[in-house]
Amino acid sequence: MRRRLVISYLLLMVLVLIALETPLAATLAGSETERVRADRLADATRFASLAGPTLRGGGPDPIESELRSYDELYAIGAAVIDRDRGTLVASPRWQPTATAAALDIALSGQQTSAPQSVWPWTTGPVVVAVPVSDGGEVLGAVVIVTPADPIRRAVVAWWLLLALAGLLAVLACVLTAFGLAGWVLRPVTELDAVTHEIAEGDRSARVQHRLGPPELRRLAASFNHMADVVSDVMDRQRAFVAHASHQLRNPLTALRLRVEELGPSLTDADGRSEHRLALEETDRLALVLDALLTLARAEREENERVTVDAAAVAASRVAAWAPLARHRSVTLRLATSDAPAYARTVPTAVDQALDALIDNAVKFSGPGGAVTVTVARRDHGVALEVRDSGPGMTESQLGQATERFWRAPDAQNVDGAGLGLTIVAVLVDASDGRLTMRAGEPRGLVAGLWFPAPAPHPDADPVDADTEPAGEVRPVPAP
Secondary structure (H helix, E strand, C coil): CHHHHHHHHHHHHHHHHHHHHHHHHHHHHHHHHHHHHHHHHHHHHHHHHHCHHHHCCCCCHHHHHHHHHHHHHHCCEEEEEECCCCEEEECCCCCCCCCHHHHHHHHCCCCEEECCCCCCCCCCCEEEEEEEEECCEEEEEEEEEECCHHHHHHHHHHHHHHHHHHHHHHHHHHHHHHHHHHHHHHHHHHHHHHHHHHHCCCCCCCCCCCCCCHHHHHHHHHHHHHHHHHHHHHHHHHHHHHHHHHHHHHHHHHHHHHHHHCHHHCCCHHHHHHHHHHHHHHHHHHHHHHHHHHHHHHHHCCCCCEEEEHHHHHHHHHHHHHHHHHHCCCEEEEECCCCCCEEEECCCHHHHHHHHHHHHHHHHHCCCCEEEEEEEEECCEEEEEEEECCCCCCHHHHHHCCCCCCCCHHHCCCCCCCCHHHHHHHHHHHCCCEEEEEECCCCCEEEEEEEECCCCCCCCCCCCHHHCCCCCEEECCCC
């Protein structure tokens, strides 16, 4: 947009300069030519007063010496022509070129000069002719032929001066246009930058509302007010989710205790079955509240970053989930090298993301299944993969998996709140990482995490992340 504004200002300036300098250039060429013509007409008139005796049959001595001196002094050719177009007296540089038309006019009794203006591309001389009369009778004419080169050089010099002045004016216009465009567009540029900062999670970013024209200053103030309102609404929403999740835990715990106390009083099989289902529903509701609280806390993580050893975190989380995996007859394995794999994330992002992914993998793999967690340095960051041998998901289901409370149609009866992958997506996005999910071969699901590596220390040796092996696959020992 800045370029378009500058081009529009420059085009307007060029049009103004053309409208002003074109008539001025023509006037300068005409005035320079007119000055020379006036001088030559005065010289020709004086020669005409001296040429009368020569044309009446007298000797040519007076006019001949005048023309010769004139030629030597000014290097301009001149001649006296009689009425029969014969040259009576001529200077050494006399050239009868392009004089026929001027001579016809002079012999008719009128002074003449041509051309009216000498342009830089004019090649012919300036011709001045004055009649020589005696008692109203035209006896002949005096013709002066002036080379146009000096006039042409003077006109070119004036035009170059005009062009230089125009160029300086254009340069000043460009500098002014850039300054004016910058002044006008600076609020828009800052508004664009602040919009990207807010979109990336910095909800404290605001636009300076004292820059630019009044209209844009009002726009910046309105944008800041809108950002404040949206930030306040988001804070209230997250605080409400967190408070509601926390406050509901106490009555839910009390409700579960009361339901448990009803157990001994139930004697028939149907009553005990309903009692068991009621306890399971309270447990499910407790899981939902825990997930909502975790999600609210994850969404509040905006700018803080910490450096963690993703390999060590993966080993600890696999060890923590190993008892549940053995209880469900699922083989849980870790594939990593012995070297640390440092990642820059929001606090607990790797822990919570692996917890959610391993939980889902163990849950859906089923007895006899296998879950493999892989850690490797890749693409200037750390890549983690959780691969299971469960039923996996279709392409359409993969696109919906991170939506809140979404459950696959064939997983409605499986424990869970439908918020695990949502929490993972929020944590990964807050850490400037990536979450990918794809179907495994021959079956199952592969969930991939990528987190950026911290900035290297200037004295540290570079590590080729693309050539590092993933390490051996080993089962996690029992704690």
